[in-house]
Amino acid sequence: MSDMALDVGALSKRFTLHLRGGVSFPVLEDAALVLRPGECVALTGPSGAGKSTLMRCIAGNYGADSGHIRLRHRGAMVDLVTADARLMREIRAESLGHVSQFLRVIPRVPALEVVAEPLRLRGVPRAEAEAQAAALLARLNLPERLHGLPPATFSGGEQQRVNIARGFVAHYPLMLLDEPTASLDPANREVVIALIAEAKARGAAILGIFHDSEVRARVADRLHEVRPLEDAA
Amino acid sequence: MSPILEGQNLALRFVAVRALDDVSLALWPGEVVAIVGESGSGKSTLLRVLAGLAAPQAGRVLYHDADGAAQDVHALREAERRTLMRRDWGFVHQNARDGLRMGVSAGGNIGERLMAAGGRHYGNIRTAAAEWMARVEMDPARMDEAPRNFSGGMQQRLQIARCLVTRPRLVFMDEPTGGLDVSVQARLLDLIRSLVAELGLAVLFVTHDIAAARLLAHRIVVMRHGRIVEEGLADRVLDDPQHPYTQLLVASVLAA
Numbered sequence: 441m442s443d444m445a446l447d448v449g450a451l452s453k454r455f456t457l458h459l460r461g462g463v464s465f466p467v468l469e470d471a472a473l474v475l476r477p478g479e480c481v482a483l484t485g486p487s488g489a490g491k492s493t494l495m496r497c498i499a500g501n502y503g504a505d506s507g508h509i510r511l512r513h514r515g516a517m518v519d520l521v522t523a524d525a526r527l528m529r530e531i532r533a534e535s536l537g538h539v540s541q542f543l544r545v546i547p548r549v550p551a552l553e554v555v556a557e558p559l560r561l562r563g564v565p566r567a568e569a570e571a572q573a574a575a576l577l578a579r580l581n582l583p584e585r586l587h588g589l590p591p592a593t594f595s596g597g598e599q600q601r602v603n604i605a606r607g608f609v610a611h612y613p614l615m616l617l618d619e620p621t622a623s624l625d626p627a628n629r630e631v632v633i634a635l636i637a638e639a640k641a642r643g644a645a646i647l648g649i650f651h652d653s654e655v656r657a658r659v660a661d662r663l664h665e666v667r668p669l670e671d672a673a
Numbered sequence: 674m675s676p677i678l679e680g681q682n683l684a685l686r687f688v689a690v691r692a693l694d695d696v697s698l699a700l701w702p703g704e705v706v707a708i709v710g711e712s713g714s715g716k717s718t719l720l721r722v723l724a725g726l727a728a729p730q731a732g733r734v735l736y737h738d739a740d741g742a743a744q745d746v747h748a749l750r751e752a753e754r755r756t757l758m759r760r761d762w763g764f765v766h767q768n769a770r771d772g773l774r775m776g777v778s779a780g781g782n783i784g785e786r787l788m789a790a791g792g793r794h795y796g797n798i799r800t801a802a803a804e805w806m807a808r809v810e811m812d813p814a815r816m817d818e819a820p821r822n823f824s825g826g827m828q829q830r831l832q833i834a835r836c837l838v839t840r841p842r843l844v845f846m847d848e849p850t851g852g853l854d855v856s857v858q859a860r861l862l863d864l865i866r867s868l869v870a871e872l873g874l875a876v877l878f879v880t881h882d883i884a885a886a887r888l889l890a891h892r893i894v895v896m897r898h899g900r901i902v903e904e905g906l907a908d909r910v911l912d913d914p915q916h917p918y919t920q921l922l923v924a925s926v927l928a929a
């Protein structure tokens with residue numbers, strides 16, 4: 441199985457809402473998915489089916505109840521379902537990139553620093569990290585006057601470009617993209633499509649959720665349908 | 674690699690309450706961990722026991738020093754423990770008055786700690802004090818003023834400078850922004866965030882401010898009634914909380 445970038449199997453995830461009288465519902469049951477280096481797989485399925493939940497489980501942002509999520513980290517396949525917080529942090533710094541649907545802004549931290557942070561975590565010197573961050577923001581047409589400002593007051597599209605730059609600035613072998621083009625104009629959409637193509641060309645595996653069917657058709661090598669559980673049953 | 678600090682099965686009971694009820698917790702080098710929970714849940718007690726300031730009735734605290742040797746913190750002789758606290762650790766109290774010497778000048782508060790850790794040369798110490806005042810965004814020209822001349826937020830900065838000047842490996846903070854105005858809190862959090870990242874410190878801090886925990890912490894520990902009810906990666910604990918009490922904590926923030 442040495443040619444796998446991601447191997448998800450028997451994955452289950454349910455939510456229990458203790459403040460709603462303990463109501464509990466499954467979202468993923470026995471989910472399985474494999475990604476190989478250099479390919480892009482698009483998750484499809486109706487809204488609420490569990491696409492983001494699956495992606496967040498892989499990102500470590502949600503905890504899976506059972507099953508496995510193996511990815512390549514430091515030359516070995518490592519299971520995220522049982523990884524502790526410290527290992528998860530190391531994996532996020534080195535092996536797993538995630539562009540979430542919305543930028544989680546760090547108050548008062550300028551866009552340039554937000555984008556440079558993944559490189560800084562890898563020990564890249566500040567000047568070099570910020571130069572790469574600035575180049576990528578420029579490529580995504582974010583005006584230079586915004587680079588020094590915190591993204592909290594940016595428009596949705598501007599925040600999304602900061603988020604995308606943060607995800608692509610460091611090169612991860614596996615990337616998760618949750619609707620990366622949702623609020624972008626056509627020119628910036630093209631930039632994102634090019635960034636995805638470049639990442640694939642260097643061997644990165646990409647798992648994405650793309651609402652825009654044209655984008656999906658251009659970047660995805662394969663589709664993977666996430667079905668709502670009542671339909672699947 | 675081993676943890677820098679380990680609390681094992683800690684228990685401490687006051688007359689009517691179990692402040693710590695079989696608590697175990699490990700902190701790793703370079704890791705920032707937030708202890709959250711409502712008032713009275715045992716957060717400060719846990720911090721004080723881990724920092725050697727209060728003795729547990731059961732369990733032990735192990736500190737792994739820079740040479741890799743494990744030290745049983747509460748079994749150390751008083752003098753050894755004080756050396757450890759001066760040389761390797763820092764403690765930032767909620768009230769600056771508990772962490773500063775109010776009768777000593779601002780610069781003296783920083784320099785004194787440097788001297789206690791073995792600094793000798795007066796000129797160097799003054800220079801280091803001025804540098805650290807600047808680093809925590811205080812005016813070094815005011816280094817001869819008494820702490821009481823400064824605002825609450827500035828006193829907290831001074832306490833942080835006093836704590837970090839000796840380059841500790843491990844820092845404890847108990848509600849470092851508690852009791853300050855919201856805008857002052859925000860700027861203090863920014864400062865702590867950038868210093869901690871720059872210095873690669875291991876930090877254990879107590880807060881009841883969930884936003885501060887999300888901002889600063891790699892990992893979050895949730896306490897209730899003297900026990901850890903949930904712990905894990907900061908964003909996971911906040912976005913996918915499992916324990917009813919954690920769900921309540923997170924929901925009350927969203928509603929606020």
Ligand SMILES: Nc1ncnc2c1ncn2[C@@H]1O[C@H](COP(=O)(O)OP(=O)(O)O)[C@@H](O)[C@H]1O
Pocket residue numbers: 455467485486487488489490491492493494912913
């Ligand atoms: N943190 C959460 N807590 C409770 N329920 C959640 C949480 N995240 C997602 N869900 C629920 O899981 C289901 C799947 O949602 P999601 O994964 O966002 O679907 P999709 O991305 O396919 O639209 C929905 O019913 C949603 O309400």
Ligand SMILES: Nc1ncnc2c1ncn2[C@@H]1O[C@H](COP(=O)(O)OP(=O)(O)O)[C@@H](O)[C@H]1O
Pocket residue numbers: 687688690691692710711712713714715716717718719
């Ligand atoms: N020195 C003490 N003597 C008696 N009771 C104490 C003492 N210190 C703390 N307590 C009690 O122990 C419990 C935990 O307190 P503390 O650790 O300060 O909680 P927190 O920091 O979470 O607010 C509380 O019920 C508190 O009243």
Ligand SMILES: [Mg+2]
Pocket residue numbers: 491492493649
């Ligand atoms: Mg979604």
Ligand SMILES: [Mg+2]
Pocket residue numbers: 716717718879
């Ligand atoms: Mg307290």
